[in-house]
Amino acid sequence: MISPVLTHLINHFSMRILVISDIHANLTALEAVLTDAGTIEGVWCMGDLVGYGPDPNEVIALIRKLPGLVCLLGNHDAAALMHIDTESFNPEARMALDWTRHALSLESVIFLQNLSELAELEQVTLVHGSPRQPVWEYLLDTRTATLNFGFFDTHYCFVGHTHLPVLYYFADEALVAKLVIPDPMMCLSLTPRAILNPGSVGQPRDRDPRAAYAIYDTAKSTWEYRRVTYEIPAVQERMASAGLPERHIQRLSTGW
Numbered sequence: 001m002i003s004p005v006l007t008h009l010i011n012h013f014s015m016r017i018l019v020i021s022d023i024h025a026n027l028t029a030l031e032a033v034l035t036d037a038g039t040i041e042g043v044w045c046m047g048d049l050v051g052y053g054p055d056p057n058e059v060i061a062l063i064r065k066l067p068g069l070v071c072l073l074g075n076h077d078a079a080a081l082m083h084i085d086t087e088s089f090n091p092e093a094r095m096a097l098d099w100t101r102h103a104l105s106l107e108s109v110i111f112l113q114n115l116s117e118l119a120e121l122e123q124v125t126l127v128h129g130s131p132r133q134p135v136w137e138y139l140l141d142t143r144t145a146t147l148n149f150g151f152f153d154t155h156y157c158f159v160g161h162t163h164l165p166v167l168y169y170f171a172d173e174a175l176v177a178k179l180v181i182p183d184p185m186m187c188l189s190l191t192p193r194a195i196l197n198p199g200s201v202g203q204p205r206d207r208d209p210r211a212a213y214a215i216y217d218t219a220k221s222t223w224e225y226r227r228v229t230y231e232i233p234a235v236q237e238r239m240a241s242a243g244l245p246e247r248h249i250q251r252l253s254t255g256w
Contacts, residue, residue: 099243
Protein backbone atom coordinates (compact mmCIF):
# COMPACT_ATOMS: atom_id res chain seq x y z
CA MET A 1 0.00 0.00 0.00
CA ILE A 2 1.26 3.50 -0.85
CA SER A 3 1.56 5.93 2.05
CA PRO A 4 -0.94 8.85 1.88
CA VAL A 5 1.94 11.15 2.80
CA LEU A 6 3.99 9.88 -0.16
CA THR A 7 1.03 10.34 -2.52
CA HIS A 8 0.57 13.91 -1.26
CA LEU A 9 4.23 14.72 -1.86
CA ILE A 10 4.16 13.23 -5.35
CA ASN A 11 1.06 15.20 -6.23
CA HIS A 12 2.24 18.60 -4.98
CA PHE A 13 6.03 18.79 -5.12
CA SER A 14 8.82 18.09 -7.54
CA MET A 15 10.43 14.79 -6.65
CA ARG A 16 13.47 13.14 -8.11
CA ILE A 17 12.50 9.47 -8.33
CA LEU A 18 14.90 6.59 -8.87
CA VAL A 19 13.15 4.07 -11.15
CA ILE A 20 14.59 0.56 -11.09
CA SER A 21 13.61 -2.97 -12.03
CA ASP A 22 14.94 -6.52 -12.30
CA ILE A 23 17.68 -6.34 -9.69
CA HIS A 24 17.78 -10.14 -9.58
CA ALA A 25 19.71 -10.53 -6.35
CA ASN A 26 22.70 -8.55 -7.66
CA LEU A 27 23.73 -6.43 -4.67
CA THR A 28 26.86 -5.03 -6.31
CA ALA A 29 24.88 -3.63 -9.25
CA LEU A 30 22.24 -2.15 -6.95
CA GLU A 31 24.85 -0.43 -4.80
CA ALA A 32 26.48 1.05 -7.92
CA VAL A 33 23.11 2.40 -9.09
CA LEU A 34 22.36 4.00 -5.71
CA THR A 35 25.76 5.67 -5.63
CA ASP A 36 25.46 6.91 -9.22
CA ALA A 37 21.91 8.23 -8.77
CA GLY A 38 22.88 10.70 -6.07
CA THR A 39 20.22 12.45 -3.99
CA ILE A 40 16.73 11.08 -4.55
CA GLU A 41 13.38 11.63 -2.87
CA GLY A 42 11.83 8.29 -3.75
CA VAL A 43 12.46 4.85 -5.24
CA TRP A 44 9.99 3.03 -7.48
CA CYS A 45 10.95 -0.58 -8.10
CA MET A 46 9.10 -2.70 -10.66
CA GLY A 47 9.98 -6.01 -9.07
CA ASP A 48 12.13 -9.08 -9.59
CA LEU A 49 14.30 -8.40 -6.61
CA VAL A 50 15.38 -12.04 -6.57
CA GLY A 51 16.19 -14.84 -9.01
CA TYR A 52 19.40 -15.50 -10.99
CA GLY A 53 21.79 -13.71 -8.62
CA PRO A 54 23.60 -14.61 -5.38
CA ASP A 55 22.39 -11.91 -2.95
CA PRO A 56 18.60 -12.18 -2.43
CA ASN A 57 18.50 -11.33 1.28
CA GLU A 58 21.06 -8.54 0.99
CA VAL A 59 19.17 -6.91 -1.90
CA ILE A 60 15.86 -7.05 -0.04
CA ALA A 61 17.43 -5.64 3.13
CA LEU A 62 18.87 -2.69 1.19
CA ILE A 63 15.70 -2.05 -0.81
CA ARG A 64 13.65 -1.88 2.39
CA LYS A 65 15.79 1.02 3.67
CA LEU A 66 15.36 3.25 0.61
CA PRO A 67 13.37 6.51 0.88
CA GLY A 68 9.85 6.84 -0.49
CA LEU A 69 9.81 3.20 -1.57
CA VAL A 70 7.11 1.79 -3.81
CA CYS A 71 8.03 -1.80 -4.68
CA LEU A 72 6.07 -4.28 -6.79
CA LEU A 73 5.98 -8.04 -7.20
CA GLY A 74 7.84 -9.55 -10.17
CA ASN A 75 7.43 -13.00 -11.66
CA HIS A 76 10.66 -14.30 -10.09
CA ASP A 77 9.56 -12.92 -6.72
CA ALA A 78 6.21 -14.71 -7.11
CA ALA A 79 7.93 -17.93 -8.20
CA ALA A 80 10.26 -17.80 -5.19
CA LEU A 81 7.11 -17.69 -3.05
CA MET A 82 5.73 -20.66 -5.03
CA HIS A 83 2.86 -18.52 -6.34
CA ILE A 84 3.87 -19.39 -9.92
CA ASP A 85 4.59 -22.86 -11.29
CA THR A 86 8.29 -22.95 -12.13
CA GLU A 87 7.59 -25.25 -15.09
CA SER A 88 6.96 -22.03 -17.01
CA PHE A 89 10.64 -21.09 -16.53
CA ASN A 90 13.62 -22.47 -18.46
CA PRO A 91 15.79 -25.13 -16.72
CA GLU A 92 18.52 -22.71 -15.58
CA ALA A 93 15.96 -20.28 -14.17
CA ARG A 94 14.29 -23.13 -12.30
CA MET A 95 17.64 -24.11 -10.80
CA ALA A 96 18.25 -20.53 -9.67
CA LEU A 97 14.76 -20.26 -8.20
CA ASP A 98 15.21 -23.48 -6.25
CA TRP A 99 18.46 -22.11 -4.82
CA THR A 100 16.75 -18.80 -4.03
CA ARG A 101 13.88 -20.45 -2.16
CA HIS A 102 16.32 -22.22 0.13
CA ALA A 103 18.43 -19.08 0.60
CA LEU A 104 15.63 -16.65 1.49
CA SER A 105 15.30 -15.69 5.13
CA LEU A 106 11.90 -15.57 6.80
CA GLU A 107 12.15 -11.78 6.91
CA SER A 108 12.75 -11.66 3.15
CA VAL A 109 9.84 -14.00 2.46
CA ILE A 110 7.49 -11.82 4.51
CA PHE A 111 8.62 -8.72 2.61
CA LEU A 112 7.99 -10.38 -0.76
CA GLN A 113 4.61 -11.68 0.39
CA ASN A 114 3.47 -8.11 1.07
CA LEU A 115 4.35 -6.72 -2.36
CA SER A 116 1.51 -5.59 -4.64
CA GLU A 117 1.18 -6.42 -8.33
CA LEU A 118 0.22 -2.85 -9.32
CA ALA A 119 0.49 0.65 -7.93
CA GLU A 120 -1.32 3.71 -9.30
CA LEU A 121 -0.12 7.22 -8.45
CA GLU A 122 -1.55 10.48 -9.77
CA GLN A 123 0.16 10.41 -13.16
CA VAL A 124 1.89 7.01 -13.21
CA THR A 125 0.89 3.34 -13.09
CA LEU A 126 3.58 0.91 -11.93
CA VAL A 127 3.67 -2.79 -12.86
CA HIS A 128 6.31 -5.43 -13.45
CA GLY A 129 5.15 -6.95 -16.73
CA SER A 130 2.30 -5.00 -18.31
CA PRO A 131 -0.84 -3.15 -17.20
CA ARG A 132 -2.91 -5.96 -18.73
CA GLN A 133 -1.02 -8.77 -16.96
CA PRO A 134 1.02 -7.07 -14.22
CA VAL A 135 3.30 -9.95 -13.25
CA TRP A 136 3.91 -11.98 -16.38
CA GLU A 137 3.27 -10.33 -19.79
CA TYR A 138 6.30 -9.11 -21.77
CA LEU A 139 6.08 -5.86 -23.76
CA LEU A 140 8.47 -6.68 -26.60
CA ASP A 141 6.70 -5.25 -29.66
CA THR A 142 4.55 -2.31 -30.69
CA ARG A 143 1.42 -4.41 -31.23
CA THR A 144 1.40 -5.79 -27.69
CA ALA A 145 2.28 -2.36 -26.29
CA THR A 146 -0.54 -0.70 -28.27
CA LEU A 147 -3.10 -3.13 -26.85
CA ASN A 148 -1.88 -2.41 -23.33
CA PHE A 149 -2.58 1.32 -23.51
CA GLY A 150 -6.23 0.44 -22.96
CA PHE A 151 -5.45 -1.06 -19.56
CA PHE A 152 -4.23 2.03 -17.70
CA ASP A 153 -5.65 5.54 -17.34
CA THR A 154 -2.67 7.50 -16.07
CA HIS A 155 -0.34 9.55 -18.27
CA TYR A 156 2.46 7.02 -17.96
CA CYS A 157 3.03 3.38 -17.11
CA PHE A 158 6.43 2.21 -15.85
CA VAL A 159 7.26 -1.46 -16.44
CA GLY A 160 10.18 -3.90 -16.19
CA HIS A 161 10.41 -7.63 -16.96
CA THR A 162 12.07 -7.51 -20.41
CA HIS A 163 15.43 -6.21 -19.09
CA LEU A 164 15.43 -3.78 -22.04
CA PRO A 165 15.39 0.03 -21.70
CA VAL A 166 12.66 1.16 -24.10
CA LEU A 167 9.81 3.64 -24.45
CA TYR A 168 6.47 3.17 -26.21
CA TYR A 169 4.72 6.45 -27.08
CA PHE A 170 1.07 6.54 -28.13
CA ALA A 171 -0.30 9.80 -29.53
CA ASP A 172 -4.06 10.38 -29.61
CA GLU A 173 -4.25 10.31 -33.39
CA ALA A 174 -1.98 7.30 -33.80
CA LEU A 175 -3.12 3.76 -34.55
CA VAL A 176 0.02 2.05 -33.27
CA ALA A 177 2.40 2.97 -30.48
CA LYS A 178 5.84 4.21 -31.49
CA LEU A 179 8.89 2.35 -30.16
CA VAL A 180 11.86 4.42 -28.97
CA ILE A 181 15.13 2.66 -28.13
CA PRO A 182 17.06 5.29 -26.17
CA ASP A 183 20.73 6.02 -26.18
CA PRO A 184 22.43 5.53 -22.81
CA MET A 185 22.31 8.71 -20.72
CA MET A 186 19.41 10.14 -22.78
CA CYS A 187 17.08 12.60 -21.04
CA LEU A 188 13.54 12.83 -22.44
CA SER A 189 10.77 15.36 -21.87
CA LEU A 190 7.67 13.19 -21.55
CA THR A 191 4.24 13.86 -22.99
CA PRO A 192 1.21 11.63 -22.39
CA ARG A 193 0.83 8.78 -23.08
CA ALA A 194 3.81 6.51 -22.74
CA ILE A 195 4.98 3.16 -21.39
CA LEU A 196 8.56 3.27 -20.14
CA ASN A 197 11.02 0.58 -19.09
CA PRO A 198 14.22 1.60 -17.24
CA GLY A 199 16.01 -1.66 -18.12
CA SER A 200 17.55 -4.08 -15.65
CA VAL A 201 19.80 -3.26 -12.73
CA GLY A 202 21.13 -6.75 -12.18
CA GLN A 203 20.95 -8.56 -15.53
CA PRO A 204 20.79 -6.26 -18.61
CA ARG A 205 19.90 -7.94 -21.91
CA ASP A 206 20.55 -5.22 -24.49
CA ARG A 207 24.22 -6.15 -25.08
CA ASP A 208 25.34 -3.51 -22.58
CA PRO A 209 26.49 -5.11 -19.31
CA ARG A 210 26.26 -1.89 -17.31
CA ALA A 211 23.46 -1.64 -14.76
CA ALA A 212 20.46 0.24 -16.17
CA TYR A 213 18.08 2.58 -14.39
CA ALA A 214 16.19 5.86 -14.84
CA ILE A 215 15.54 9.11 -12.99
CA TYR A 216 12.00 10.50 -13.23
CA ASP A 217 11.28 14.12 -12.26
CA THR A 218 7.64 14.33 -11.21
CA ALA A 219 7.26 18.10 -11.79
CA LYS A 220 9.27 18.48 -14.99
CA SER A 221 7.99 15.17 -16.44
CA THR A 222 11.48 14.24 -17.52
CA TRP A 223 12.88 10.72 -17.79
CA GLU A 224 16.64 10.26 -17.77
CA TYR A 225 18.05 6.91 -18.86
CA ARG A 226 21.30 6.02 -17.12
CA ARG A 227 23.94 3.25 -17.13
CA VAL A 228 26.66 2.58 -14.60
CA THR A 229 29.52 0.07 -14.46
CA TYR A 230 29.96 -2.25 -11.51
CA GLU A 231 32.32 -5.03 -10.41
CA ILE A 232 30.87 -7.89 -12.48
CA PRO A 233 33.65 -10.41 -11.63
CA ALA A 234 32.85 -10.10 -7.92
CA VAL A 235 29.22 -11.04 -8.59
CA GLN A 236 30.26 -13.89 -10.86
CA GLU A 237 32.53 -15.27 -8.16
CA ARG A 238 29.68 -15.30 -5.63
CA MET A 239 27.39 -16.98 -8.17
CA ALA A 240 29.98 -19.67 -8.86
CA SER A 241 30.51 -20.27 -5.13
CA ALA A 242 26.75 -20.71 -4.72
CA GLY A 243 26.61 -23.22 -7.59
CA LEU A 244 24.32 -21.06 -9.71
CA PRO A 245 24.03 -21.84 -13.45
CA GLU A 246 27.08 -21.04 -15.57
CA ARG A 247 24.91 -19.49 -18.28
CA HIS A 248 23.67 -16.84 -15.86
CA ILE A 249 27.20 -16.19 -14.68
CA GLN A 250 28.57 -15.62 -18.17
CA ARG A 251 25.74 -13.46 -19.47
CA LEU A 252 26.57 -10.70 -16.97
CA SER A 253 29.82 -9.97 -18.83
CA THR A 254 28.16 -9.12 -22.15
CA GLY A 255 24.62 -8.12 -21.24
CA TRP A 256 22.67 -10.72 -23.20
